[in-house]
Amino acid sequence: MINVLEQRRAQIHRKGESTAPLVCDRKSVAGSVTQRACAFCGSRVVLYPIADALHVVHGPIGCAAYNWDIRGALSSGPQLHRNSFSTDLQELEVIYGGEKKLKQSLGELIDHYRPKAAFVYSTCIVGVIGDDVEAVCRQVSREKGIDVIPVASEGFRGTKKTGYQAACEAAYKLVGTGDTSSIGPCGINILGDFNIAGESWLIRRYFEEAGIEVVATITGDGRVDDLRRCHGAKLNLVQCSGSMTHLAKLLERDHAIPMRRVSFFGIEDTAAALYEAAKFFDDPGVLERTQVLVNREVGRVYPELKRYRAILEGKKAALYVGGAFKAFSLVKALKLLGMKTVLAGTQTGSPEDYALLREICDDGTVIVDDSNPVELAKFILELDPDLFIGGVKERPIAYKLGVGFCDHNHERKIPLAGFEGMLHFAREVHASVMSPVWQFVPRRAARAVGQPTRTPPTPVNHPAHAPGDGGRPASIDGALHVNSED
Amino acid sequence: MNPPTTATLSIPIAWQFQPGVPDAQPALGVAGEGRIASEAPIHEPRAATRNACKVCAPLGACVVFSGIENCVPFLHGSQGCATYIRRYLISHFREPVDIASSSFSEEDTVFGGARNLRLGLANVAGQYTPQAIGVATTCLAETIGEDVPRILAEHGAANSGGPELVPVSTPAYAGTHVDGFHRTVRRVVEHFATPTPPHAGINLLPGFVSPEDLRHLKELVAAFGLPCTLLPDYSDTLDGASWPEYQRVQPGGTPTRAIRRMSGARATLELGHTLLGSGADTAGRWLHQTHQVPRMPLALPIGLRETDAFMAALGELAESGCPDDIQRERGRLVDAMVDGHKYVFGKRAALFGDPDLVIGLCSFLDEIGVRPVLCASGTRQAAFEPAIREVLDHSEADDLQILTGADHARISEVAREVRPDLIFSSSKGYPLARELEVPLIRVGFPVHDRIGGQRLLHVGYRGAQRFFDLIVNTILERRQDRSETGYSYL
Ligand code: SF4
Ligand code: SF4
Numbered sequence: 001m002i003n004v005l006e007q008r009r010a011q012i013h014r015k016g017e018s019t020a021p022l023v024c025d026r027k028s029v030a031g032s033v034t035q036r037a038c039a040f041c042g043s044r045v046v047l048y049p050i051a052d053a054l055h056v057v058h059g060p061i062g063c064a065a066y067n068w069d070i071r072g073a074l075s076s077g078p079q080l081h082r083n084s085f086s087t088d089l090q091e092l093e094v095i096y097g098g099e100k101k102l103k104q105s106l107g108e109l110i111d112h113y114r115p116k117a118a119f120v121y122s123t124c125i126v127g128v129i130g131d132d133v134e135a136v137c138r139q140v141s142r143e144k145g146i147d148v149i150p151v152a153s154e155g156f157r158g159t160k161k162t163g164y165q166a167a168c169e170a171a172y173k174l175v176g177t178g179d180t181s182s183i184g185p186c187g188i189n190i191l192g193d194f195n196i197a198g199e200s201w202l203i204r205r206y207f208e209e210a211g212i213e214v215v216a217t218i219t220g221d222g223r224v225d226d227l228r229r230c231h232g233a234k235l236n237l238v239q240c241s242g243s244m245t246h247l248a249k250l251l252e253r254d255h256a257i258p259m260r261r262v263s264f265f266g267i268e269d270t271a272a273a274l275y276e277a278a279k280f281f282d283d284p285g286v287l288e289r290t291q292v293l294v295n296r297e298v299g300r301v302y303p304e305l306k307r308y309r310a311i312l313e314g315k316k317a318a319l320y321v322g323g324a325f326k327a328f329s330l331v332k333a334l335k336l337l338g339m340k341t342v343l344a345g346t347q348t349g350s351p352e353d354y355a356l357l358r359e360i361c362d363d364g365t366v367i368v369d370d371s372n373p374v375e376l377a378k379f380i381l382e383l384d385p386d387l388f389i390g391g392v393k394e395r396p397i398a399y400k401l402g403v404g405f406c407d408h409n410h411e412r413k414i415p416l417a418g419f420e421g422m423l424h425f426a427r428e429v430h431a432s433v434m435s436p437v438w439q440f441v442p443r444r445a446a447r448a449v450g451q452p453t454r455t456p457p458t459p460v461n462h463p464a465h466a467p468g469d470g471g472r473p474a475s476i477d478g479a480l481h482v483n484s485e486d
Numbered sequence: 487m488n489p490p491t492t493a494t495l496s497i498p499i500a501w502q503f504q505p506g507v508p509d510a511q512p513a514l515g516v517a518g519e520g521r522i523a524s525e526a527p528i529h530e531p532r533a534a535t536r537n538a539c540k541v542c543a544p545l546g547a548c549v550v551f552s553g554i555e556n557c558v559p560f561l562h563g564s565q566g567c568a569t570y571i572r573r574y575l576i577s578h579f580r581e582p583v584d585i586a587s588s589s590f591s592e593e594d595t596v597f598g599g600a601r602n603l604r605l606g607l608a609n610v611a612g613q614y615t616p617q618a619i620g621v622a623t624t625c626l627a628e629t630i631g632e633d634v635p636r637i638l639a640e641h642g643a644a645n646s647g648g649p650e651l652v653p654v655s656t657p658a659y660a661g662t663h664v665d666g667f668h669r670t671v672r673r674v675v676e677h678f679a680t681p682t683p684p685h686a687g688i689n690l691l692p693g694f695v696s697p698e699d700l701r702h703l704k705e706l707v708a709a710f711g712l713p714c715t716l717l718p719d720y721s722d723t724l725d726g727a728s729w730p731e732y733q734r735v736q737p738g739g740t741p742t743r744a745i746r747r748m749s750g751a752r753a754t755l756e757l758g759h760t761l762l763g764s765g766a767d768t769a770g771r772w773l774h775q776t777h778q779v780p781r782m783p784l785a786l787p788i789g790l791r792e793t794d795a796f797m798a799a800l801g802e803l804a805e806s807g808c809p810d811d812i813q814r815e816r817g818r819l820v821d822a823m824v825d826g827h828k829y830v831f832g833k834r835a836a837l838f839g840d841p842d843l844v845i846g847l848c849s850f851l852d853e854i855g856v857r858p859v860l861c862a863s864g865t866r867q868a869a870f871e872p873a874i875r876e877v878l879d880h881s882e883a884d885d886l887q888i889l890t891g892a893d894h895a896r897i898s899e900v901a902r903e904v905r906p907d908l909i910f911s912s913s914k915g916y917p918l919a920r921e922l923e924v925p926l927i928r929v930g931f932p933v934h935d936r937i938g939g940q941r942l943l944h945v946g947y948r949g950a951q952r953f954f955d956l957i958v959n960t961i962l963e964r965r966q967d968r969s970e971t972g973y974s975y976l
Contacts, residue, residue, distance in 0.1 A: 061538050105534035
């Protein structure tokens, strides 16, 4: 019997059993082994894909080392962002201050790499040892002639959400400093997509085909100059609930650019996002091209999705992800595959998020805020899902208990956005759920007692698809073969 | 997925910013052309650490605590450190790694985190019912001067019958994961070991090796019939079986009652060349000084000679010769070295990672005629360079470069000069191997881009055998792939 910590009870609900709002937006309970990270991590996630900027982490080495080149955010040009630069503070600097080392580090790195701008991230101890990071940044900026921007990302300030906000503030320092004269009348920014496995490219291609100009993808495949001129767009499409909303709000406040919340995960949401932009511009040509595109793309992926659905119908999924918007999209995407969501949790959802989540989930679905490994294991045992969707930290819990797992985090290397992303997602889910390995896992094997020992697994001939393979529906064996248009 | 036609996808070449790519334009009046290779000597940035070849001390502490039976690691500080470290460890071991945190908030950094620490300890005790909680400090807790031993002592006194609370101070600004590992082993022994009547068992302190290494070491010691306390022992806890039912804490690990009795052991075998010198403040030394347990310091048994030394030590303790099985294993290794020597002779190798692993591999490569041309460690240790020179009997290259306290940027710079044929490192050496177009043989930690990092065997004759086959076959494969003819018979 696994018990939930008393202090955490109010952060767990089962739909249909209570109508009281879920308690959330709280700081994690000490010792609960939260799956949440820190503010610094949030800032790093958001600004990381800006590929021609220098990113320097001011603090001891670990904070920088643990996220060196783990993210799947791609750049079509410079690769500077993939480095991990740290001031690697040592004992004496902790005692006497790290400003000198920071200044020297910045100077040398800027001379050497010639970045377009630099971001300086503060980690926890920087706030405590009293370094005036802003002053150092101002000074270096003057000396080197580039923007050197401090990011107030001390980990203890809060969760990733706090860090997103700090990152938006930092990025906003660049906005409005570039020339917008070459931007046409139908320009948009896409915020909150990080070009994981090339997703921003995919989305950009959709809009360009429809005749909508993408001024900046923020921050996927990001460039300093794109940020400088992004205020020349007419509309901001904001994906991923928490991360970039603040920047969009700043753009709305200062530049009167309206924002729309969208998601590019799943067929419905991707189509809705494209139509949202098309309708905004009220241009019949754009709308028509969008329709053609959506019809074609849906037609391309739908037959294969249907086959997967036939196999996956009725399977149960559990999801525990960072932000709530991803959870909404996933619930819908799973529905499309015939699957039922039995657990929906997020690290940092807001009250409105959870209200909406409750609305779109079936009765009996467990909804949880800021969960931990012990609870997640408990939910797996009670709800018995066939699939768990989460990040690397959730994976071993699922695997140890014999449950399939899909990575839907920034470390993944497979594009899941857009229409073809849905196909990748379906293949992932299929490969996770239908693998014959689960029959040997003790927890499941125990259940099969009494059944013939050699039940042949459902024959699945899984398409070998590598990330970046062009996303074409691979031709698979007879049962699953899809007549794609190529 | 293809990038849009408007963007050109360039294959990333290592970690260098490519000033020549189309969209890298001059920034704000700064000459942005970037430098070209032929320019006069360029001042490489030295102040910052670029792509560290180390992680932080609390990670080492968490690995040690994970190797103690029914023990939960706990980090005192903000929660981000624990979350990062968990993810880093999970990506390598592919096992659940629950590390609790006192989850500092802004106020705690001002008023101290004692309250959070106590609450956290109570919650961990409630959720996991552990026998012990290992509390390591993060940089933040150290910087604000938390007196963790005192808080733990008070908490322990107020909660008798609760888990054993073991504090260790691990500020990352004073040491890497390797230092954190050794320091924690010492703290654990200091904490638990109590005066015990002498017994026939031995202590084995292996250092930060893989779970597979731990299993093999246990097997070797058992073959000599020696009862042994291995500390830490994460061979099951960080490489466990699929669960029949939920496990709060993964089964396995060194039992605390065994650690208590380490003080009565016949000897302590402490592995690691860098611990040989008189400076190191190790658990083995403490057991010697405090409980008069003889200390037998040895290098990690990597390769033939160091494994021979390890076997000799075991033989001495067991007062017996090397068991037949092991001798035959040794015989097969020598036989294989003869079969394959031509393929590897004179090859140039770059090795980097944790000091003792690099020293051990160096020693082995020296036995087979591979010439180390670059040996580097991220952890700074004065003993590193002399140790490397000491183990190189046959193959010290004229242009051998030894770096300690180096980062990957520096290692890559030197590697470009010395042009190795092979690279031995963790996954973090992949970008360099890709750039230099040479094979990477993955060793140590972390292995984040392959499965089975926890099952890499480095030690013993068997480990050397595995390495030898892997090295030869890697060279053969490369040669075969690059030959025009493509013989299937080599
Ligand atoms: S603050 Fe210190 S302990 Fe925490 S991740 Fe950074 S280096 Fe490691
Ligand atoms: S919580 Fe603070 S010290 Fe830890 S990783 Fe985050 S910024 Fe670094």
